[in-house]
Amino acid sequence: MKTRFPLLFLLCLLLAGPFTPAQAQDSPRLVIDTGGHQAKIKDVLFTPDGKRLISVSNDKTIRIWDVQSGEPVRTLRGQMGEGDEGKLYAGALSPDGRWLAVGGMLADNPHDGSAIRLMDLQGPADAPVRLLQGHTNVVLSLAFSPDGGRLLSGSGDNTARLWDVESGKALAVLRGHTDHIYAVAFSPDGGRLVTGSDDDTLRLWAAPGRSGTRARLVAELTGHTDDVSAAAFTPDGNHLLSGSWDKTIRLWDGREGGFIKELADIGYWAGSLSVSPDGKKVLVSCGGGGCSSNPEKVFSLPSGKRLLRFDRHDNIVLATAISPDGRLAATGGGGDHEIILWDLATGKVRHTLVGKGSPIWSVGFARDGGGLAWGNENTQYVFFDKGPLQHRFQLRRAGLSADRKGAALESGAPSRTALESGAPSRAAPEGGAPGSAALQGGISGNGAAFDPGWGGPVEGEGPMNRHYLRAIETVGATRIRTANGQVHPTLEILENGQVRHRITLGPTDGYDHRSLTLTPDGRTVISGKMGGVLTSYDVASGKKLREFTGHTGDVWAVAPSPDGRWLVSGSADQTARLWEIETGRPLLTIFAANDNEWVAWTPEGYYTASLNGGRLIGWHMNQGEERLARYYPAERFAKQFRQPRVVAHYLATGGDLERAIALANQEAPRQGRVKKTTATDLLALAPPMVTILEPNDSPFTTGQSRLDLIAEARSVNQEPVKEIWVTVNGRNPGQQGERYPRDKRRRVRLDVKLALDPGENRVAVYAKNRHGQSEPEMLTVNRAEPRPDPDRPNLYLLAVGVSDYANPYYRDLDYADDDARAMARILRGQQGRLYGRVSARLLTDKQADRGGVLDGLDWLLRESTKRDVSVIFVAGHGQNDGRGGYYFLPHDVEPGKLRRTGVKWIEFQDTLEQLPGTRWLLADTCHSGGVTGKPSPTGRGEADITEALRELKEAVGGVVIMAAAGSREWSLEDPRWRHGAFTKALVEGLEEGLADFPPPDRRVDIKELDLYITQRVKELTGGRQHPMTEIPRMAPNFPVALVGAR
Incomplete structure (x- = not known):
């Protein structure tokens, strides 16, 4: 038997340590919310009207999606704890769409077993959650009866239970299977039940009546030679289908259980089965055994003829569903845990429902101790080298290697000025660890060197770089390997070529070794395993030293720091984590989204983030097992926990929070002092x-x-x-x-x-x-408007661009004025097309003095009405004042007189807050998006617009914000473009129509423009610049330009 569920309930209890009652564990905890799932999707369910799709996942969440738009509607969270407590393994929806049942690892102590949660989707948001209790192990499968009055559950305790939904009482316990039950189903008339098990059999039962009659075994269905993973009746009840890990689909008599035929040899382990409403098609997914080359398939019933192959997933798919009208299929799985909605007849994709993260397959530690790196591609198929390093995360400050001028990249390739590529090495580093003091704990005042944040792409050719230390395979005469050189339950520690110790895993300690490294001194080996298990062992004795608790997905990559004190790990849970090796203590968790937003946080919840990074994590607050949990994005408590300097000092002091806060307060003005806040305090602040x-x-x-x-x-x-x-x-x-x-x-x-x-x-x-x-x-x-309104809205644009500053101190920009002219030209071209009248006030160079900019803001307020669109475009230099304020630098700014001669950002914020109608801000102020603590291109002063933009979006709702560059990046310009990269992409997207994505409709909306700019700027700059966009949830998508011939 292949183990699909290696971390059973026993492992949940072992890893959790001594039992603590749930009420003692109800301190809020930080969790990631990427907008999609982060772990295996176990079930997808269409609502009866076909308008919504519900997905149930191992990541402990239930997500509800709008089928027509593909947009998320709601996320449901229940009671959860550390480790496996709260993981969901099954879901079912009652035929009337009212009751949602979920099962999984939902016990909070070793005595109650695992409950089923029953939620009323048509009740109020805070309606109680009903619990069905009786199973003594994890619930793996669920199905409602056709009348919605009964619920059937299959469990890891080898039994199935039939429940009365109204009373919550168990009507019957179905015994006889000798292994876990992964498949349950009702016949369409409710008279038959089927259970399928890892004992390779199915059992067909006559359903008991509510009067107390017992369930009767009709037949034991044998013939499969491996685990039975899926079962489904046809709509007429005449046939029953079963899918197995023996790679076959079998057809049985639905009433008496007789074998009819092998419907198909599918070439992989069956993950899930769904039968179309007309009974003519069956969809089967790949649950393992070669999914990358064997896609999902649709077969004709009852002939077994293959009708379609669907190959858009790149990994296992355990969840399938067919819409009530039979037109759409939903499949959930793949490496990114995506859900794809597609046409069942043609295979054409309608929507891909996916979060913003990806699994991490490779990690490295900078040899100077200054940062980490990781990669999201599994391309090498080598145990110690699964893929290239692609992204950097800075731990301490370093000088920038490029300026805004002369930033052209030949053929779009990344520059290699700072790093040289080198041959990969899996041996321990020789000599000392350059810069290893960067993470030495207890060094007073060292926080000034720290500036944790996004570092951009890893530069240098090849999958590895000599400036990053990867997993170490050999130290002197000591070598580590798995028994077969790939993922395997047995780790071998060799000395002079001879096996000294073997460490073999089982279902209670991680199942298999998925990543390995030695420490640089060769004394410790660290193993990453399935399900988030991360462990260190003593090389001399082979004994376990400690657990590193935090990851929730398979740990695919580990690497030590050069001094051997710290460890970076990467996981299928899409996070990279920094640990202290000696104690196993976590210091920092990092999540980077694929749209270049990022967030990094300490175990206590203090965090630093990009402009919208605070949305990627949130506080999960348990309300007890009989209530849905509450969830608050971290931004709701940003005042207490968004503290970049605390995070910096936390790293500098080796994780001493009290000292980190004290050191941060020594640097801060009085109004910016940090008061220590604990997660428990949030209950009173919510x-x-x-x-x-x-x-x-x-x-x-x-x-x-x-x-x-x-x-x-x-x-x-x-x-x-x-x-x-x-x-x-x-x-x-x-x-x-x-x-x-x-x-x-x-x-x-x-x-x-x-x-x-x-x-x-x-x-x-x-x-x-x-x-x-x-x-x-x-x-x-x-x-609905009975007659279209013939009057188009008007657009008002204030475009400001300064390259030629009065003071030579600031003259290092070439194209900011041209950028403003281009924006005015683009939008003026929309007069009489998308907009009735376009009024643009263009201020460049000398015109863009302090008075001119302020007059321009007043002009916008006078002219714009509720029906209109107001746009502010600013390009030039920006600067912080050292007291938390940010200024745009007009033409006549004077060094040392920022308050009198600069334009304070609050002027823009106040204007946007007062403007009626649709509001759009585009900011390209040389460091747009944030370069905290870095010198400006002139080498004079600092410029960080991140906090200014963050305050704007929090204070003024509904404003679309586009910033030219991401955190710690230059906003680049180039003579070949005669623009900054950001404006170059705007010109192409709007004036040339390249942002009108297929199917073209001759108009560009704000979301299309955002996508085009994001992709194009990254391409133009070789991955060195990433624009950031804020499109508020409460603002509808709106067109910004009509393209093509008039």
Whole structure:
């Protein structure tokens, strides 16, 4: 038997250590939210109307998606703990769409076994969760009866149970299987049940009645020669299909269980089966055994003729579903844990539902101790070298190796000025560790050298670089390997070519060795394993030293620091983590999204991040097993926990939080002092919970011009609700919300009439207490317009570009003025097309003095109306004042007189807050997106616009922000482009129409433009510049240009 579920309930308990009651574990914990799944997807389920898709995953989340748009609608989280507690392995939806059942590792102690959670999807968001308890091991499969009144569950305890949904009582326990039950199903009339097991058999049962009759075994179905992984009845109930790890699909009599035929030899282990509503097709997925070359397949029933191959996934797929109308298939799996919606007849992809991360296959530690690197490609198929290093993360400061001028890259290839490529080496480094003091703990004042953050692409040819230390295979006479040189349960430690120790794993300690390294002194070996298990062993004795607890997915890569004190690891959970080897203590977790947003955090929750990186993590707050958990993006508590200098000093002091805060406070102005906050403190700070009571459907279409909205805000702690308010398409619709005095009001209501715009309206309701505001509760309303409005909106543009500064001190830009001219030309070209009138105020060089810029902002406020689009484009230098303020530098700025001669960023922020209508900011201020602590191209001063943009998006809702470069990057310009890379991409995307992605519709919307700019700037600069964009959830997608011939 192949072990599909190696980390059983026993492993969950062993790794968790001594039992602690759940109520003692309810301190909030930071978790990643990439917008998609991060671990195996176990089930996908269409709602009865086909409008929603529900996905259930090992990552402990349930996600609900809109089928038409592919957009996420809602994420459900339940009680969870460290390690495996809370992992989901099965899901089922009642035929009426009301009840969602999920099962998995849901026990909180070794006595209760594993519960099934039953959630009412049609009830209020905070409705209780019902628990069905009785299984003594993990629940692996679930199915509702056709009438929705009964639920069938299969478990790792080798039994199946039949439950009454209304009462929650077990109607029957089905015994007889001798191994885990991964497949259960009801016949269409509810009279038959089937169970499929890892004992290679299926069992067909006569369902018991509610009057107390027992389930009766009709037949034992034998013939498969390996685990039975899937089973499904045809809609008429006449046939039963089964899928197995023996790589076959078998067809059986659905009423008596007789074998009919082998329907197909599929060439891989069957992962999941779905039968179309008309009973003419069966979809089977690859659950292992060569999925990269054997895609999902569709067969005709009952002939077994292959109709279609679907090859868009690159790894195992354990979840399939077919829509109620039989047109769409949903398959969940692959290396990125994606869900693909595709046409069942043609294989054409409709949507790919996927998060922003990717598994990490390779890691390295900079030999100077200054940073880490990792890669997301598995290309080498060599145990110690699975793929190239692609991305850098800086731990301490280093000088930039390029300036904005002369940044052209030949043929788009990355520059190799700072690093030289070299031959890979898996031997220990010779001599000392250059710069190894970078992470020495307890060195007072060393935090000034630290500046943790994104470092850009790894430069240098080849999969490895001599400036990075990878996994060490050999130190002197000591060598490590697995028994077969690949992933294997046995690790061998050799001395002078002879095996000295063998360490063989089982289902309770990681199952197999997936990555290995020696420490540079050859005394310790570290092994990464399945399921997030990471362990160190003593080379001399072969005994286990300690566990490194934190990863939740297979650990595919490990590498030590040159001094042997620290370890970096990379995992299928899409994170890289920094550890202290001697103690196993975590120091830093890093997640980098594929859109170049990133976040890094300490175990206590203090973090540093890119512009939108705070959205990638959040605080999970358990509410007990009978309630859904609450979740707050980390941005909600940014005031307490977004502390880059604390993170820097935390690394410098080797993880001493108290000292890190004290050192950060010595550097900070009084108003910026950090007060120590623990995760438990967040329970008292949490903002109110918002619920929209009426209307209770979203999205929906109306012919009315006004909407009656009733919403409620409820305090979740002792803090009273201070205010509740609503926005439409990111704008305040006129009323200023209901404000409440600081009294004992814990539950308040908002009842308003809202004016709707023609077309899509995104309505968002917020509430706040004195500590912060909630996430928006949203609904989408489409207002049908009986007659199209012939009047186009007007557009107002303020375009500012300064290259020729009055003071030579700042004259090192060539094309900022040309960038502003290009933006004005592009948008003026839309007059009479997308917009009725385009009014542009262009300020370049001498025109762009301080007074001119401020006058331009006033002009925008005077002219723009609710129907219009307002655009601000700024290109030139920016500078911080050392007190948390940021300034745009106009033509007449004077060194040393920033406050009097610069334009403070708050001027732009205030203007955007007051502007009605659609608002769009484009910022290219030389360090756009952030280069904290780096010298400007002139070598004078610092410029970091990140905090200014962050404050803008938090203070002013609904503004689309585009920043020219990512964190720690130059905003590059080149004589060949006669523009900055950012504006070059804007010209191509809007003026040349290259952002009109297939299928072309001769218009470019903001999301298309964002995608084109992101891809094109990366291409133009050889991966050295990555624009960042903020498109608020509450703002609808909108067109920015019509392209092609008039």
